[in-house]
Amino acid sequence: MIFDKWIAAFSHEKLTCGACKKEFSVKELRKALYICPECGKYMRIGGRERINQVVDKKSFEEFATGLSSVDFLEFPGYADKLTKAIDSTGEDDAVICGHATIGGHPCAIFVMDARFMMASMGSVVGEKITRTFEYATEHHIPVIGFTASGGARMQEGIISLMQMAKCSAAVKKHSTEGNLYITVLTDPTTGGVTASFAMQGDIILAEPNALVGFAGRRVVEQTTKSQLPDNFQSAEFILEHGFADAIVPREELIDTLTTILKLHRKERVAG
Amino acid sequence: MTPYEKLKMTRQNGRPTGVAYINGIFDDRIELHGDRRFAEDAAIISGIGSIDDIPVTYIAIEKGVDLATRMKTNFGCPKPEGYRKALRLMKQAEKFGRPVVCFVDTQGAFCGADGEERGQGEAIAENIMEMLGLQTPTVSIVIGEGGSGGALALCSADRVYMMEHAVYSVISPEGCASILWKDASRAEDAAQCLRITADDMKSFGVAETIIPEDFDNFDVTCAVIKKQLKEDLTELLKKKTDALLSDRYMRFRKFGIYEENGETRGTVAYSI
Numbered sequence: 064m065i066f067d068k069w070i071a072a073f074s075h076e077k078l079t080c081g082a083c084k085k086e087f088s089v090k091e092l093r094k095a096l097y098i099c100p101e102c103g104k105y106m107r108i109g110g111r112e113r114i115n116q117v118v119d120k121k122s123f124e125e126f127a128t129g130l131s132s133v134d135f136l137e138f139p140g141y142a143d144k145l146t147k148a149i150d151s152t153g154e155d156d157a158v159i160c161g162h163a164t165i166g167g168h169p170c171a172i173f174v175m176d177a178r179f180m181m182a183s184m185g186s187v188v189g190e191k192i193t194r195t196f197e198y199a200t201e202h203h204i205p206v207i208g209f210t211a212s213g214g215a216r217m218q219e220g221i222i223s224l225m226q227m228a229k230c231s232a233a234v235k236k237h238s239t240e241g242n243l244y245i246t247v248l249t250d251p252t253t254g255g256v257t258a259s260f261a262m263q264g265d266i267i268l269a270e271p272n273a274l275v276g277f278a279g280r281r282v283v284e285q286t287t288k289s290q291l292p293d294n295f296q297s298a299e300f301i302l303e304h305g306f307a308d309a310i311v312p313r314e315e316l317i318d319t320l321t322t323i324l325k326l327h328r329k330e331r332v333a334g
Numbered sequence: 335m336t337p338y339e340k341l342k343m344t345r346q347n348g349r350p351t352g353v354a355y356i357n358g359i360f361d362d363r364i365e366l367h368g369d370r371r372f373a374e375d376a377a378i379i380s381g382i383g384s385i386d387d388i389p390v391t392y393i394a395i396e397k398g399v400d401l402a403t404r405m406k407t408n409f410g411c412p413k414p415e416g417y418r419k420a421l422r423l424m425k426q427a428e429k430f431g432r433p434v435v436c437f438v439d440t441q442g443a444f445c446g447a448d449g450e451e452r453g454q455g456e457a458i459a460e461n462i463m464e465m466l467g468l469q470t471p472t473v474s475i476v477i478g479e480g481g482s483g484g485a486l487a488l489c490s491a492d493r494v495y496m497m498e499h500a501v502y503s504v505i506s507p508e509g510c511a512s513i514l515w516k517d518a519s520r521a522e523d524a525a526q527c528l529r530i531t532a533d534d535m536k537s538f539g540v541a542e543t544i545i546p547e548d549f550d551n552f553d554v555t556c557a558v559i560k561k562q563l564k565e566d567l568t569e570l571l572k573k574k575t576d577a578l579l580s581d582r583y584m585r586f587r588k589f590g591i592y593e594e595n596g597e598t599r600g601t602v603a604y605s606i
Contacts, residue, residue: 129595138527140514186590186600193587215482217505217513220529221540224504225589227483228462228490232586235467255504257455258443258483263463277455277483278445287447296450306453 080104096313105270105313107250109152110159110176113209117317118163118172125161126198127191132156134218141218148179156187157212160195165207166321168328171199174209177251181213184256188216189226192260196233196244205243205324210261214254227259234263243327245320248275248298248307262306266323268316269298269307276301338507338525340499344439344478350552351410352379352394352437355477358556359435359563360384360392368419372452375416377407377444380423382432385564388571391427393420393488394437397478410479411444414457417487421461424468433471433567436488441506443484461487466582471570473563475545476500476535492582493566494540495559496532498547502540503530539588 076089083102087095096116097106108116114123131149134141149155157179162171173195175182182188192208199206215223237244246264251274258277261267269275276283276296284291294300301307311319335343343349356363360383368374380393396403397410404410412420420436427434443454465472465488472491480489480502489502496502505513507525512518535541543562548555570578591600 131593133591133593133598135591136527136529186592190590190592215504217510217528219504219591220527221502221504221535221538222589222591224482224486225540225586227486228466228586229589231459231463231490232466232583235463236583239467255483258458258487259462260459262453262456262459276450277443277458278450282445283447283450286445289447291447295447301453304451304453306456 078106080106098313105250105272107177107211109178110154110174113174114159114161114163114172116313117207117320118165119167123161123163123172125159127160127194128155130155130187130191132185132187132219135222136218136220138218138220144180144218152176152179154179156191157182157184158188158191160191162198162202162204165317165324168205168321168324169202170205170207170324171195171202172207172209175211175249175256177211177213177249180216181251182211182256183213183216183223184226185216185219185223186226189223189229192230193233196230196237199242200233200237200240203240203242203329205245205327206237207245207247207320208260208264209247209249210252210256211249212252212254212256212261214256224255227255230260231263234260238263238265243324245323247311247316248273248301250274253277253279267307268309268311268319269301271298271310271312273298275307335499336522336526337501337528337530338522340531341479341501341507341525343499344501345441347399349478350549351399352396352439352477353399354552355437355475355556355559356381356383356392356394358552359560360390361386363392366423369415369422371415371418373413373415375413375419377410377412377440378416378419380420385560385567388564388567389430389432390567391423391432391434392437393423393434395440395485395488397439408444410440411442412440412484413444413446413449414452414454417443417457417461420488421464424461424465424472428468428470431470433473433571434468434491435563436472436474436491438474438476438480438485438488439478440481440484441479442481443487458483458487462490465490466586467579469575469579471567471573471578472582473566473570475559476502476532476541481506490586492570492578492585493542494535495543495545495562496535496541497545498532500532501525501530502535503528
């Protein structure tokens, strides 16, 4: 697996920008933080790529590994979808968790990966995020969470809905003990993830133009029976309506996170 | 009855809605309105009352009983201000050490543009988190349709009851069918796959108690609920706050079925 990643890192694999359709090498895009060098579109990035972008070199240690989803309801098509997602991403499920340092400040981190079944939240995602908060509570460190999700994973029925409560309970405990939680809303953060831990951060940051909302646009259009503005449910829209603290461009993210972490560090110089 | 038939029954005219349960169960009722932030949402009916000598806060999602009341309550789809009103009442209950009893009956939270503008996701997220940390006992009863996050916002409780034919689901079977099979008419199949009945909830540990329905003798049904509430609230009120909160944490911590290093984990053993 690690070998595969090395190959990918040095390959001449090409990726196409979804907006301007121009082709770039992975190497080129990595250097540009996956912001299209031609049109400036923020491309979606895989979980590991994201971690490499924001944490201090060699500081990331993954935990809660080896967890995989079970098709316990024998839901039509679920087993196939899981197999395909695992094969195409090389990941066990839709979130990667661990601890790291950012600008020298220790934190726990979770990164959701929209390439894996649109990062829908089932038992594995819920369990791993819960363990991230429990780890951070135990070690009195902040949590940085990169959210992306189509919502709850309906193939796990009511148990997927319960993951929203399970994670929220862990967020609450972490918060009650005075620990910091920063969410970074990335494209797309919707449904049950928006209606739980994505919106529970002490500080909520968002990537430019990221789609952030609760109900799907088509559902809202049907309910509202009118045309919605183009920027509806964009990061800019939720900032304007008071539901995010700031929109942070990718190239400024490390600095912003470092400053916030610095301002919340617990060991203070005694007067 | 198939799961989908049960779901359709919860949407039928004549089935008791939140108001009927409130009137049938609590004495000394005073209704309280508004979220103190933006508006009053008629989809949430809330207030204070008592069960014998126990003062309680009640919060119900109200679907309405005829077209006029249904229009007013958005057919039981609360807006952000409805959830914020519920949260205000919960925090007030916490202040005065009153238990909270919620009645849940919704297809889901309101999905209009104004709901999104006022942070529907944030409102639900806040309710779930604050309800899980509430330092007073909480019981939720799904009386009809328990639709997704909009239901969970009032269901993150110490105990959950299901009415015998009530359903609880992560997504409406119609929505599930249209996403999976691009065909909403296959809702019947989706309802079967999703496992939404009261019996399913009990086997998953999502609900502790199933309340038999006798709507011809609704006072009898209310008496059964009242007795169960009194028993559970008396027990929960005896717990120290720390124990109450840690038991509630564990109630939700256990949900999840997954494989870890080749072994199936999750304390909920469920076989279909």
